[in-house]
Structure formats: structure tokens, C-alpha cells
Amino acid sequence: MTSAHLDLEAEETPDVADDGVWLTCIECGEQHAPFDDVIYRCPDCDGLLEARYDEYAGFDDFEGSGVWRYAAALPFETGVSIEEGNTPLYTVPSIEDATGVADLRVKHEGMNPTGSFKDRGMTVGVKVSERLGVDRLACASTGNTSAALACYGARADTEVLVLLPAGKVAAGKVAQAALHGARILEVDGNFDDCLDVVSELADRGEAYLLNSLNPFRLEGQKTIALEILEQSKAETGEYPDRIVLPVGNAGNTAALYKSFRELVAAGDMDEDEMPAITGVQAEGAAPLVEAIQSGAESVERWEEVETRATAIRIGMPVNAPKALPGVRATGGTAVAVEDEEITAAQRELAQDGVGVEPASAASVAGLHKLREQGVVDADEQVVCLTTGHLLKDPDAAAAAGAEPVPAPADADGVLDVLGE
Ligand SMILES: *Cc1c(COP(=O)(O)O)cnc(C)c1O
Numbered sequence: 273m274t275s276a277h278l279d280l281e282a283e284e285t286p287d288v289a290d291d292g293v294w295l296t297c298i299e300c301g302e303q304h305a306p307f308d309d310v311i312y313r314c315p316d317c318d319g320l321l322e323a324r325y326d327e328y329a330g331f332d333d334f335e336g337s338g339v340w341r342y343a344a345a346l347p348f349e350t351g352v353s354i355e356e357g358n359t360p361l362y363t364v365p366s367i368e369d370a371t372g373v374a375d376l377r378v379k380h381e382g383m384n385p386t387g388s389f390k391d392r393g394m395t396v397g398v399k400v401s402e403r404l405g406v407d408r409l410a411c412a413s414t415g416n417t418s419a420a421l422a423c424y425g426a427r428a429d430t431e432v433l434v435l436l437p438a439g440k441v442a443a444g445k446v447a448q449a450a451l452h453g454a455r456i457l458e459v460d461g462n463f464d465d466c467l468d469v470v471s472e473l474a475d476r477g478e479a480y481l482l483n484s485l486n487p488f489r490l491e492g493q494k495t496i497a498l499e500i501l502e503q504s505k506a507e508t509g510e511y512p513d514r515i516v517l518p519v520g521n522a523g524n525t526a527a528l529y530k531s532f533r534e535l536v537a538a539g540d541m542d543e544d545e546m547p548a549i550t551g552v553q554a555e556g557a558a559p560l561v562e563a564i565q566s567g568a569e570s571v572e573r574w575e576e577v578e579t580r581a582t583a584i585r586i587g588m589p590v591n592a593p594k595a596l597p598g599v600r601a602t603g604g605t606a607v608a609v610e611d612e613e614i615t616a617a618q619r620e621l622a623q624d625g626v627g628v629e630p631a632s633a634a635s636v637a638g639l640h641k642l643r644e645q646g647v648v649d650a651d652e653q654v655v656c657l658t659t660g661h662l663l664k665d666p667d668a669a670a671a672a673g674a675e676p677v678p679a680p681a682d683a684d685g686v687l688d689v690l691g692e
């Protein structure tokens with residue numbers, strides 16, 4: 273398997289730990305101080321870092337509501353918060369019928385304050401930035417990260433810089449970043465180019481990076497898994513068998529797996545109870561699917577990417593070294609879907625009352641495909657993650673929905689138009 277140092281229980285608390293928290297390099301295993309210097313990758317080998325704790329929290333340790341219900345599993349007691357998390361787990365009767373999955377639910381992360389799951393990462397990440405005392409926050413973004421960072425940065429009264437791929441970000445997301453007061457730069461390149469640039473700015477000390485390369489963002493995103501598990505247990509008495517999610521930078525994929533490993537370390541989950549992490553990408557941007565299907569050790573960067581699901585229009589998932597082992601260890605898989613299948617799934621979700629942006633619908637489109645391929649059984653308990661709200665991308669929603677019809681301003685005229 274790709275990365276050797278994912279075993280939480282193998283580690284002793286190091287001297288560099290701060291309040292029982294430290295960072296471990298998943299490639300070389302070196303342990304680093306979490307809040308002394310600003311680091312995003314291992315200074316020794318450039319590997320990805322993961323947060324570690326001297327004790328792992330279980331379900332008895334959680335109280336309250338939202339992301340900070342799970343403070344015992346996070347580096348701090350509280351964050352820069354606008355009440356993120358605690359999102360609904362919906363039943364979706366018509367998609368259950370259409371896919372033949374007897375027990376299907378949708379975890380709608382579009383119901384977070386800025387309309388995507390990115391808020392869960394930012395409430396923790398922006399808190400870390402306060403602790404480090406940095407004065408400018410930055411991210412590259414396909415849109416939702418910039419909306420969330422702009423909002424949480426405003427709340428923390430800290431300057432925010434966002435780099436967006438010009439012409440490839442949905443209107444609602446740019447509007448959010450603008451109103452919350454971020455400095456928005458439209459870069460002549462794709463998301464991966466933007467991330468290259470902002471990473472260099474961060475390395476030069478010009479800004480604190482809050483992309484999902486930042487290990488603390490993923491700590492906040494673990495709470496998606498914790499909520500799904502608690503909600504499923506409350507409603508069905510069991511953990512789900514499978515969680516299906518759209519994959520861009522694979523941050524959520526990595527965060528789900530980390531949450532499961534922590535629950536195993538806490539004694540609240542057996543290894544064979546981990547839900548199968550099942551990633552979905554668009555055909556035009558599917559480097560992680562390629563690696564899973566070919567059994568490769570690592571993901572190869574796609575230079576050219578295209579899909580109407582702009583939130584997952586990403587050619588190099590930075591968290592792949594954490595995500596690939598997670599998909600494999602949980603018995604999951606990854607699948608690519610066409611844009612038309614994504615739009616069909618977006619309409620289907622809307623019919624069940626769940627309004628999502630295109631990337632989110634990829635999860636349901638992927639479930640359809642895996643049912644057709646016989647990979648997912650009818651008797652599995654499945655949760656699909658929908659990552660962002662319908663209003664994020666009003667153009668895609670309008671294009672997928674019905675055309676408005678002009679009508680006169682009187683009742684008879686309206687009935688005429690209706691053909692009644
Ligand atoms: C960021 C985002 C994704 C991708 O999530 P990763 O954790 O980067 O894989 C998917 N959908 C939406 C709506 C997003 O905003």
C-alpha cells in the first residue's frame with residue numbers, strides 16, 4: 273500500500289506534542305510540532321501530514337450540536353464558528369426505487385452556513401490560523417473553498433485572498449467570496465495551476481494556506497463521518513455499509529477514513545465495520561478512479577480536465593496518498609460518471625426535494641452506475657454525500673430544470689397558457 277504511517281495506535285506521544293496534539297508525516301513517520309511553525313507538508317520528505325492525539329475520542333465523549341459537538345476529536349474546544357454541521361440525513365424514496373437500494377439516505381452538506389461542507393474544515397482551520405498568529409489567509413478554489421474561507425475569514429477579521437480558475441467557477445460561489453470581502457484573483461489556468469501558485473505564496477510566507485492540503489481542515493471534515501454514523505445508528509441501529517461521495521482533492525475521502533481509524537483506536541468501531549468508502553469523479557477529471565481501477569500506488573496528474581461539475585474539475589487530488597489507502601482498506605471503490613448522468617441525478621435528487629449543485633449529484637450518479645455493474649448490493653445500507661447546495665450554481669440548475677414560460681397578467685390568460 274502507498275503510505276506506511278497511518279496506524280494511529282502505533283505512535284507514542286512525542287515531546288513536540290502541544291496539548292496532546294501533534295502532526296505526523298504519513299510517508300516517513302516523522303512527528304512535528306503542530307503550532308510552533310507554519311508547516312503544510314513534512315519538512316523532511318515533503319509527505320502529507322496528519323494530526324495525531326494522545327487520546328482518541330469515542331461517541332461517549334461528544335456533546336452539543338454541530339461540528340463542535342465533536343470537540344473531543346478536534347485540536348481545540350471551540351473554533352471560529354457560525355454554527356456549521358448538524359446537516360440532515362434525508363430519506364430519498366424515489367432514488368431508492370430507481371437504484372433498488374433498500375436503505376438509501378442522503379447526507380446533504382449543502383445545508384451548511386455557506387452551502388457546502390467546506391465550512392466544517394474552515395471552522396477548525398481558521399481557528400488554527402489565529403493560534404499561529406498569521407495575518408493573511410489564502411486558498412485556490414473551484415469556488416466553495418473560497419466562499420467558506422471568505423466567510424470564516426471575515427468572521428475572524430482576517431484578510432482573505434482567493435485564486436480562482438478564470439471562467440470556471442459557478443456564479444453563486446464567486447458572489448459569496450465577493451460579498452464576504454475576499455480579494456479575488458481570476459487566474460488564467462485551471463484549479464491545479466491556482467493551487468501551485470498559492471502553495472508557492474504560502475511557502476514564501478505570504479499567506480496561510482487553507483486548502484485541504486492543510487491537515488487541520490480535514491480534522492473538521494471528519495465530523496461528516498461522525499454525524500453520519502450517529503444519525504444512522506439512531507435511525508437504523510447500524511452503521512451504514514457504504515458511503516458514496518464526489519471526489520475532487522479527495523479531502524473528504526481522507527477525512528472519512530481518518531475518522532474511522534480514530535473510532536477504531538477509541539474502541540467504538542471494529543475494523544470490519546468501516547463503511548466502504550466509494551469515490552465518484554466525472555469522466556473528464558478522473559485521476560483517482562484511474563489509480564483505483566489500475567491498482568496503481570499513486571495518482572497521476574491529468575493536465576487537461578473538463579466537466580460541468582466544476583467543484584470536482586481537478587486533475588491532481590492532493591490528498592490521494594491519504595485517500596487511496598482509505599478506499600482500499602474499507603473495501604470501497606471508485607467510479608467515473610458522464611456529465612449527462614450527473615445532471616440526471618441532479619434532477620432525481622430534486623424530485624425527492626434535495627437541491628444540489630452538479631458535483632454533489634455525482635454521488636448518486638455513481639451509485640446508479642455501481643448498481644448496474646453489480647458492485648453495490650440491493651441489501652446494502654448506503655449513504656450518498658451531497659456536498660453543495662443547488663443555489664451555488666444557478667446556471668446549472670436552470671439548465672437542468674424546466675424553462676419559464678411567458679404569461680399575461682390575468683387569470684384567463686394564465687389558464688390559456690396552461691392549456692386549460
Ligand atoms: C470541494 C468540493 C468537492 C470535492 O471535495 P474533496 O474533499 O476535495 O474531494 C465536492 N463537491 C463540492 C460541492 C465541493 O465544494
Ligand SMILES: [Zn+2]
Nearest residue numbers: 297300314317
Ligand atoms: Zn516525512
